[in-house]
Amino acid sequence: xxxxxxxxxxxLMFVIFYFLLIxxxxxxxxxxxxxxxxxxxxxxxxxxxxxxxVVHAIDESTVIIQSGDGIKLTYDRTAIREVKGEx
Numbered sequence: 851x852x853x854x855x856x857x858x859x860x861x862l863m864f865v866i867f868y869f870l871l872i873x874x875x876x877x878x879x880x881x882x883x884x885x886x887x888x889x890x891x892x893x894x895x896x897x898x899x900x901x902x903x904v905v906h907a908i909d910e911s912t913v914i915i916q917s918g919d920g921i922k923l924t925y926d927r928t929a930i931r932e933v934k935g936e937x
Contacts, residue, residue, distance in 0.1 A: 885930070885933055890905065890908070891906070894935055895930050895933050896932045897930060913927055
């Protein structure tokens, strides 16, 4: 019983870390992954590098993004940071 009481602060600290750090990060990752899988042609997006454009074509793992000037660039799906909506 004495050893259990001495381990209680360490166990409590792990529980606090889980709810304050690990769990919110897992929720954010799940939300980003869902956003990347729900991409559709015509969505206005921003990449992690700051490129703004519209999804021109989608493949299993890549996305072709077209800028307003007609420039088309190919990115991995994981490079999409944000979907601004449809254009």
